[in-house]
Amino acid sequence: MDMPSEHDLADTPTNRDDAYQQLEQMLLQSFEPEQVLSGETETLAFGTDASFYRLIPKLVVKLRSLAQLKWVMACCRDLSLPFTFRAAGTSLSGQAISDSVLLLLSDDWTGHQILEEGQAIRLQPGVIGADANRYLAPYQKKIGPDPASIAACKIGGIVANNASGMCCGTAQNSYNTLKSMHLVLADGSELDTADPLSVQRFRFSHARFLHRLKQLAEQTVANSELKSLIQHKYRLKNTTGYSLNALIDYQDPIDILTHLMVGSEGTLGFIASVTYQTVDEHPHKASCLLVFDNNQQACEAVKTLAAKPVSAVELMDGRALASVADQPGMPDFIQHLDKQACALLVEARSSSASGLTQRCNALIKSLEPHPRRNEVAFTPLEQEYSRLWAIRKGLFPAVGAVRATGTTVVIEDVAFPIEHLAEGVEALQQLFVEHGYQEALIFGHALAGNLHFVFTQSFDTPEEVARYDGFMQAVSQLVAVDYKGSLKAEHGTGRNMAPFVELEWGEQGVALMQQIKQLFDPQGLLNPGVILNPDSQAHIRNLKLMPAADSLVDKCIECGFCEAVCPSRKLSLTPRQRIVIYREIAALRRSQDQPERLARMEKDFKYQGIDTCAAVGLCADRCPVGINTGDLVRKLRAEAQQGGRGETIARWSAKHFAGLASGGRVGLQLMDFTQQLLGEKVMGKLTHGAGKLTKQPALQQWSPAFPKAAASFKPKRVFHPDKVVYFPSCASRTMGPPADALDQRSLQEATCSVLEKAGFEVIVPEGIGGSCCGLPYHSKGFAEQSEAKSKQLEAQLWQASEQGRWPVLMDTSPCAKRSQEQFTQDMAIYEPVGFIYQHALPRLEILPLQQPIMLHLTCSSRRMGVEQAFMGLAKACAPEAVLPEQIYCCGWAGDKGFSHPELNASALERLREQVPEGCSRGYSNSRTCEIGLMKHSGIPYQSIVYLVDEVSL
Structure with missing residues (x-):
C-alpha cells in the first residue's frame, strides 16, 4: 500500500488546523506551559535536526514521562494528527523532523x-x-x-x-x-x-x-x-x-x-x-597508519585484515589525506602524497600489554605481501595514536571549514561487498568528477565495506538541486544495482533514501515493509514520509537552505553536537538553535518582505538567543568546525550597546575599577550586617522588594549563599628558592565565603597557606586593586575595555614574574583561561587545580578527608583540559568525590546568576538530587560559580584550595 506523505495529510487544512489548535489547548491544560511550543521562533529552532532537510512542526511538545507520552499519542490518534519522536536530533537523513507534532525527550x-x-x-x-x-x-x-x-x-x-x-x-x-x-x-x-x-x-x-x-x-x-x-x-x-x-x-x-x-x-x-x-572495552590498544599507492592495494590489504583479530580498519582516500595534510601534528609524508594514494588506519586491542604486542606483530606479518608507500608503525602510546586518529576525525571538519557560504556539507554512507570495495571506491571517485564535486572525499569503515563520502552542496538554485538529484540517482544505481550493496549502511533511510528503497529491495521487499508498517501503524501517524514514501522526489523536497548570517557561524552545519553541554539547553535555546534563528533573522533582514515576522523573531531572539546565552564556549569544543556561538552573542551584545548607557558605564568602570571593587565590598558588608540583624527570612523579603523597586536583579537574588565581604589580607614574604606570582582575582578580592561556609578565611589567605606549606615564596604584584583580566567586559561584548584591562594585568604580571621566570597562579579558573588566551608574553599561567596538582601536591603530606565531597568542574577548567588533574587532586584529598552528571556549566556565567537567575537554576536543576547522603561540602575553582552551586545544592561550595589546605600538613 502507498504510505501517506506530508502533502497527502494536509489535504484538509482547515480541519487539520482546528485539530492542532484543539491539541494545543488540551496540552496546555495538562502540561506546564514551557512544555508546549507553538511560536514560530520555537518551532523553527526545535524542529531543526542535523540533516539537510527542513520541516517546521506545528507543535513541539517536551515530554517528561512515559505517561505524558502515551497521553499525547492518544490525543494525536483521536485527532488523526501525525507525530514524530526526537531524541538528540543528530540524524543525517531527515528522520527526526516533522511538519506536524514533534515529541521531544527532555532530560x-x-x-x-x-x-x-x-x-x-x-x-x-x-x-x-x-x-x-x-x-x-x-x-x-x-x-x-x-x-x-x-x-x-x-x-x-x-x-x-x-x-x-x-x-x-x-x-x-x-x-x-x-x-x-x-x-x-x-x-x-x-x-x-x-x-x-x-x-x-x-x-x-x-x-x-x-x-x-x-x-x-x-x-x-x-x-x-x-x-x-x-x-x-x-x-x-x-x-x-x-x-x-x-x-x-x-x-x-x-x-x-x-x-x-x-x-x-x-x-x-x-x-x-x-x-x-x-x-x-579492552584496556590496551595500539594503532598504525599504512599508506598504499592506490585504492586497489589498500583494499587488498583490507581483505587480509578482515580475517584477523583487528578492532578497526579505517580507509581514507587520497583526497581525504590531502584535506588534512597541513593540520598540526600530521606525519610529514602526508603533504607529499598524490590523489591516487590510499591509507588504512588500523587499531588492535587486547586485555593485556603482552597480548597487544603479539597481536600487532601478527597483523604486520600478515601484511608482508602488501607493499606500503609509507607507514607509521603500531604505537600503544595514547599521545601518539591519538594523533593518528586525529587524521580520521579531522576529515569532516576539513570539508566543513572550506565550504562556500550558503552551502551545506552532505555526508552519505553506503556499503559494498568487501570483495568489490576497491571498485566501489574507484567508481564513486569517478561520479564525483562527472557531477562536479571536486572537493568530495571518501573515508569509511573498511572491514564492513562501509564508505562515507563527504561533499559540499548548495540547494538555492534549481540547477544545483538537479545536480544533486542526478548524482544521487547515479550513486543509487551504482551501489544498489551494479554492486548489490547498501544505500544506507548506518545513517538510516530517513527521507533521503526513501525514494530508493525499492531500487535496493525490489517489489517483494517493499511490499513486505508496507505490510509491516500497516500492521504496526494502521493510521499512518508515526513519522510519515520516513523509510516508506511514495514520492519519488522526496529526497529533493523540503531542502534546507543555509543563508549567510555572520562569518562567525556561517560554517555551522546544524549537527547538534554542541547541545549536550549547553547550560541554556533546558531554558531557552542551544547554540545550534541560536544559529538557526539568527540565520532566519539575517535572511528576513535582507529580503525586507516580512517586517512583522522579523520584528517578532528579533524580540524572541533578544531573550532566548542573546540574554540567556552563557557565552562560555563549551560549544566550540564539541563543534566539528570549532564554532563558538558565544562569539556571535558577544558581538550582538556589543552592537546593541554601542554608543549607549552600557558602553558609558563600561568605560567609567574600567577607569575606576579599584573604587568599584571597594564599593562592592562595602555593599557586601552592609548586606551581611543587615542579614545578621534581621535574619535570613526578613532579609530575603527585604532584598526582593528593594530589587523590584530599584530594578536591580542582583538584589532580588539574595540568599544565604551570597558571599560576605572579603577580608583584607597581605601575605608575609618568606624567602624560598622557588617562587610563584599570585594574582587574586577581583572576585576573590571582593567576595569572601558565605556565612555557612566551613572555612571563613578569605581565599587569598587559604591560597597563600597552601603555597607556603609546599615551599613556595608568594609574590603578590603591587597595585592590583584596580586590576582585572578583562573577562567581565569581554562577556558583555565590550572588547575595547576587555583588551585594555587584560594588557594592564599582563604588564603587571610580566614584571612581577621577572619576565616569565616564575609561574603565575590565578585563584579562579575563568581568569586564568582568559589570560592564557590573551597574554602575548611567554608566561606560565595556572588556575588552582593545575598548579597544585602538578607543583604543590608532590610536596605536601596529605591526610585525606573521610567523608564524601561534591565537585564542580567549571567550563573554563574543561576548556583548559584540567579535568583529570581536578579529579586526581580531589581524590587525593577525599577518596569519595562526586562529579554530578549532566552538569557541564553552572550557568552563573560571570554575572548571569544575578541578572538572569533562571539560567543558573536551569543549568543546576539536577544538582541537589545528586548530592550523596552524608555530604556537607562542595568544591570548585571559581568564586562566582560557587554562589549558585551552594544555592541549588543546599551545601556550601568553596574553592578546592580550602580542602587542600585542610588536609595537608
Whole structure:
C-alpha cells in the first residue's frame, strides 16, 4: 500500500488546523506551559535536526514521562494528527523532523541501570551514548554501537537508527546486542520484554497482532528468493528500510517485534528503554597508519585484515589525506602524497600489554605481501595514536571549514561487498568528477565495506538541486544495482533514501515493509514520509537552505553536537538553535518582505538567543568546525550597546575599577550586617522588594549563599628558592565565603597557606586593586575595555614574574583561561587545580578527608583540559568525590546568576538530587560559580584550595 506523505495529510487544512489548535489547548491544560511550543521562533529552532532537510512542526511538545507520552499519542490518534519522536536530533537523513507534532525527550529520560556486574545495561532513550560507556567504564565494558556522534546522540536514536560506527561492525550493533526492550506501540499498548508478566499480558491482548507477525515471518522464510536477498543484504551493513532480517532470524513473534523496532526510525513505535548486552572495552590498544599507492592495494590489504583479530580498519582516500595534510601534528609524508594514494588506519586491542604486542606483530606479518608507500608503525602510546586518529576525525571538519557560504556539507554512507570495495571506491571517485564535486572525499569503515563520502552542496538554485538529484540517482544505481550493496549502511533511510528503497529491495521487499508498517501503524501517524514514501522526489523536497548570517557561524552545519553541554539547553535555546534563528533573522533582514515576522523573531531572539546565552564556549569544543556561538552573542551584545548607557558605564568602570571593587565590598558588608540583624527570612523579603523597586536583579537574588565581604589580607614574604606570582582575582578580592561556609578565611589567605606549606615564596604584584583580566567586559561584548584591562594585568604580571621566570597562579579558573588566551608574553599561567596538582601536591603530606565531597568542574577548567588533574587532586584529598552528571556549566556565567537567575537554576536543576547522603561540602575553582552551586545544592561550595589546605600538613 502507498504510505501517506506530508502533502497527502494536509489535504484538509482547515480541519487539520482546528485539530492542532484543539491539541494545543488540551496540552496546555495538562502540561506546564514551557512544555508546549507553538511560536514560530520555537518551532523553527526545535524542529531543526542535523540533516539537510527542513520541516517546521506545528507543535513541539517536551515530554517528561512515559505517561505524558502515551497521553499525547492518544490525543494525536483521536485527532488523526501525525507525530514524530526526537531524541538528540543528530540524524543525517531527515528522520527526526516533522511538519506536524514533534515529541521531544527532555532530560528526564536519562535513567540507567547496570546489570549482571556490567554484562548488561538498561538505558532510557535520553541517555547520551558516551555517558552509557562512562557508566560501564569501571567494569571494562561498553555498549556495542560506537557512532561518530556518540558524545551527542542518544540511545533512542542509536537504537531507532541501528547506528554502528568504526569498531562496531554488524556483530555489535543494536540489533545483535539487544537483550530486552520496553516499547510503546501506536495503539498505546506497552511491552517490556524483560518482564515476563508484561510479555504474558501482551501475548493475550495482541494475539492477532503477533499471529500476523508470525505469518509474515513464515511467508518470508518460505520465499527462497526474498530470504536469499535478506541474507545477502545483512551480510553487509544495512539500514535501508526495515530490519527484515528479524523475520528470518527469529521465530518467536516477540523477538521479531523487538528486532523490527531496531532501525525503524520512529515509524513503528516508541522505544521507552533498551537493555544491551555489553561488549568488552579492552584496556590496551595500539594503532598504525599504512599508506598504499592506490585504492586497489589498500583494499587488498583490507581483505587480509578482515580475517584477523583487528578492532578497526579505517580507509581514507587520497583526497581525504590531502584535506588534512597541513593540520598540526600530521606525519610529514602526508603533504607529499598524490590523489591516487590510499591509507588504512588500523587499531588492535587486547586485555593485556603482552597480548597487544603479539597481536600487532601478527597483523604486520600478515601484511608482508602488501607493499606500503609509507607507514607509521603500531604505537600503544595514547599521545601518539591519538594523533593518528586525529587524521580520521579531522576529515569532516576539513570539508566543513572550506565550504562556500550558503552551502551545506552532505555526508552519505553506503556499503559494498568487501570483495568489490576497491571498485566501489574507484567508481564513486569517478561520479564525483562527472557531477562536479571536486572537493568530495571518501573515508569509511573498511572491514564492513562501509564508505562515507563527504561533499559540499548548495540547494538555492534549481540547477544545483538537479545536480544533486542526478548524482544521487547515479550513486543509487551504482551501489544498489551494479554492486548489490547498501544505500544506507548506518545513517538510516530517513527521507533521503526513501525514494530508493525499492531500487535496493525490489517489489517483494517493499511490499513486505508496507505490510509491516500497516500492521504496526494502521493510521499512518508515526513519522510519515520516513523509510516508506511514495514520492519519488522526496529526497529533493523540503531542502534546507543555509543563508549567510555572520562569518562567525556561517560554517555551522546544524549537527547538534554542541547541545549536550549547553547550560541554556533546558531554558531557552542551544547554540545550534541560536544559529538557526539568527540565520532566519539575517535572511528576513535582507529580503525586507516580512517586517512583522522579523520584528517578532528579533524580540524572541533578544531573550532566548542573546540574554540567556552563557557565552562560555563549551560549544566550540564539541563543534566539528570549532564554532563558538558565544562569539556571535558577544558581538550582538556589543552592537546593541554601542554608543549607549552600557558602553558609558563600561568605560567609567574600567577607569575606576579599584573604587568599584571597594564599593562592592562595602555593599557586601552592609548586606551581611543587615542579614545578621534581621535574619535570613526578613532579609530575603527585604532584598526582593528593594530589587523590584530599584530594578536591580542582583538584589532580588539574595540568599544565604551570597558571599560576605572579603577580608583584607597581605601575605608575609618568606624567602624560598622557588617562587610563584599570585594574582587574586577581583572576585576573590571582593567576595569572601558565605556565612555557612566551613572555612571563613578569605581565599587569598587559604591560597597563600597552601603555597607556603609546599615551599613556595608568594609574590603578590603591587597595585592590583584596580586590576582585572578583562573577562567581565569581554562577556558583555565590550572588547575595547576587555583588551585594555587584560594588557594592564599582563604588564603587571610580566614584571612581577621577572619576565616569565616564575609561574603565575590565578585563584579562579575563568581568569586564568582568559589570560592564557590573551597574554602575548611567554608566561606560565595556572588556575588552582593545575598548579597544585602538578607543583604543590608532590610536596605536601596529605591526610585525606573521610567523608564524601561534591565537585564542580567549571567550563573554563574543561576548556583548559584540567579535568583529570581536578579529579586526581580531589581524590587525593577525599577518596569519595562526586562529579554530578549532566552538569557541564553552572550557568552563573560571570554575572548571569544575578541578572538572569533562571539560567543558573536551569543549568543546576539536577544538582541537589545528586548530592550523596552524608555530604556537607562542595568544591570548585571559581568564586562566582560557587554562589549558585551552594544555592541549588543546599551545601556550601568553596574553592578546592580550602580542602587542600585542610588536609595537608
